[in-house]
Amino acid sequence: MFRKPNPSSGVPIYVQLKEQVRHAIETGALCAGDQLPGIRSLAETLVINPNTVIKVYRELEQEGLLEIRHGLGAFILSRHRRAKTEGMRDAQQLVRELVETLKDEGLDEGAIRRLFEAELAGELQRR
């Protein structure tokens, strides 16, 4: 399924392999639930460093494209779950920005936490 990366190009091998996995998902060659090759078998097939394969799978997991189930392997996530993880990531970014703004306004961590908790508690009461 995957081609041997070109080691002599200026692009790191892990970036090339990541692109290949992304492309396979976009074209439908890999669908939700499909299992990716094991680390050792992919390293042997492409004759690349196994740590490179590990890095690719980890980064794609962080980007929400796949899921690593321990002892079982790496699996492609469905678009729905992908959207969900993406949504969470966006939300986290919003929270981060808000926290930073509040800190700039001079609020300390304790105050920010209390505001968040009060807001969530109020939300619950209003319901």
Added chain:
Amino acid sequence: MTAVIETESLKKTYGKHEAVRGLNLCVEAGSVCAFLGQNGAGKSSTIKMLLGMIHPTSGTGRVLGHRIDKERESLLIRQNVAFVAEDKRLYDYMTVAQIVRFTKSFFPGWKRDLEQRLLAQFELPLDRKVRQLSKGMRTKLTLLLGFARGCELLILDEPTEGLDPVAIEDVLQIVVSLAAQGTTVFFSSHQIAEVEQVADHVLMIDRGQLVLDAPMDQVKEEYRHIHAVFPEPVEERDLRLPGVEKVQTEGRTVSLTASHNVDSIVAHVRMLRARSVDVLPVSLKEIFLEKVRARG
């Protein structure tokens, strides 16, 4: 991360010739580390010191936690490290089958499956005397004897020297396979393409000194050529910034090699009113040539 190989100011002189001049190496467990250098750069002398085969003139080191300069400890190193030497020394009077059986008897962790697989894959004739093997076959046999030992550290000195491209790919495949099973691999080479393909860390040595020590991905991501054209000729000293390894000026054209800090360098070059700025990737081969020539 634990280090399986560490050296401190390791030196080796032969008469007046300084072969190794103060090496500080660190190879982490689980990595495939390439030891790159020209012929005569000090690679083999370093490897022989790591294995206690020659004594350092000064400095020290540890392999798998054992001191390389202590007789008793270096014996433990040789017992627990699989080593394939550059000269591929073998008992010429034995047949292939005999030398495999002989070597196997010393190593309790011998990997029989791998031995069988490699005998077939390398098409080694069991009944032939070692003396009658071709150069390529000798290399394959020595590699087999090293690979099948089942050690946690594998040290290879120019493993693919004299092999054809098919055999080289076979050897690299075994290297990645062993690495995937947890073996640390330290191999010397001057074949840049194979280093780029399988190594995750590069050590580059020139005239006995380390000139590069970095993860392969970092080398690929951070080393850049920057070409800039200015309206007026510029002074070289205006371009000496952190990260700039080399500056070449030719009238109004400047070409820089940067090892890191590329964004700030580009910003600085723009500030000097460069008309055009191009940033290009650098191959390991170019880095190697520059490192070696820069010192020449």
